[in-house]
Amino acid sequence: MHASQRKDEIVAMLQKRGFLAFRDLEKALSASPATLRRDLDQLAKGGLLARVHGGAKLIGDGAKGAPSGPHLAGVPFSENVTQHLAEKEAIGRAAAGLCTVGEAVMIDGGSTTLQMCPHVEGLNLQVLTNSLHIVNALLGQPGTRLSVPGGAIFPEQNIILSTGGDELMPRFHAPKLFMGCAAVGPHGIMQADVVLVAAERRLIDRAEQIILLVDSSKFGASSGNVVCELADVDIVVTDSGIKAEHRAMLKERKVRLIVA
Numbered sequence: 001m002h003a004s005q006r007k008d009e010i011v012a013m014l015q016k017r018g019f020l021a022f023r024d025l026e027k028a029l030s031a032s033p034a035t036l037r038r039d040l041d042q043l044a045k046g047g048l049l050a051r052v053h054g055g056a057k058l059i060g061d062g063a064k065g066a067p068s069g070p071h072l073a074g075v076p077f078s079e080n081v082t083q084h085l086a087e088k089e090a091i092g093r094a095a096a097g098l099c100t101v102g103e104a105v106m107i108d109g110g111s112t113t114l115q116m117c118p119h120v121e122g123l124n125l126q127v128l129t130n131s132l133h134i135v136n137a138l139l140g141q142p143g144t145r146l147s148v149p150g151g152a153i154f155p156e157q158n159i160i161l162s163t164g165g166d167e168l169m170p171r172f173h174a175p176k177l178f179m180g181c182a183a184v185g186p187h188g189i190m191q192a193d194v195v196l197v198a199a200e201r202r203l204i205d206r207a208e209q210i211i212l213l214v215d216s217s218k219f220g221a222s223s224g225n226v227v228c229e230l231a232d233v234d235i236v237v238t239d240s241g242i243k244a245e246h247r248a249m250l251k252e253r254k255v256r257l258i259v260a
Helices: 003-017 022-028 033-045 085-096 113-119 132-138 194-204 244-252
Strands: 019-021 049-052 055-058 104-107 126-129 145-147 152-154 159-161 174-179 183-185 188-191 207-213 225-228 235-238 256-259
Touching (some): 003 019, 003 085, 022 055, 033 049, 085 235, 159 194
Parallel strands (some): 104 174, 207 235
Antiparallel strands (some): 019 055, 049 055, 152 159
16 A cells, blocks of 8 residues: 555544554554554644554544534535645645745645645744644744734634734735645635635735645636635646646746646
C-alpha cells in the first residue's frame, strides 16, 4: 500500500473511532511498526491527529465529543482533509517553496493550505492564520511566529472567524496570502458560506499577492459565493490533473500556474 493510501486509511479509521491503538493499526495495515510510526508522526506534524501513549487520537472538529458551536455551509474539514491527499501534499510542498526566509505570510484555513506546514519549518516565518489546525501544526517549529484573529470558533472547520468586521483582526500586512476555496470557475474563486467569503476578503485586503492552493477537482464549478475574480489571483498552485480548458482559463486571465 502506498504511503498516501495508508495515511488516508489511518485518518478514516480515526474518524470512526476517535482513538486508534497502535496494536490495532498494526493489525489493520500491512506495514512495519517503524513505517506506521513514521506515518503517524507525519500526520501529527500536519495537524491531522495527536500522538498519545499507545496510539493516536483525532483532534479538532473531527474528534468524538467535540463541542458544538456555530456552523458553516460546505463540506466539514474532517471529510475534506482525506480527499485527494497526495495531490494536496504536493501542492502544499510547492506552495511552501514560494516563501522566503523571515517574511510575513497569511495562511487561510483549509485542508490544502494545511499541507504547507511541514515544509516551512526553518524559514522563521511570521504567520497570521485563522486555522486552529494550522496553529497546531506550526506551534512546534522554532522560529515560526504565530498570530490569530479574534472571533468565534467554527468547530466543523476548526477556524476562527469574526462576524463583526475588522475590529478583531490584527494590524497585519503580508506580501503573500495562501488560500484555498470550494470551487474555481469562470466567475472567480468561490466558497459555500458568505461568512467565510467576508473573512477571506478581509485577508485579501491585507495581502500584496494572492496565491490559491487548489487540487484539480475543484475546477469547473460555476456556482457559489464569489470571493474574488480570477484576475485578482496572482498564482494558482494545483496538481497535474488540471484540464487544458482550465489551464487556458487561467492563462486568459494572466494568472501564473504552478503544477505540483
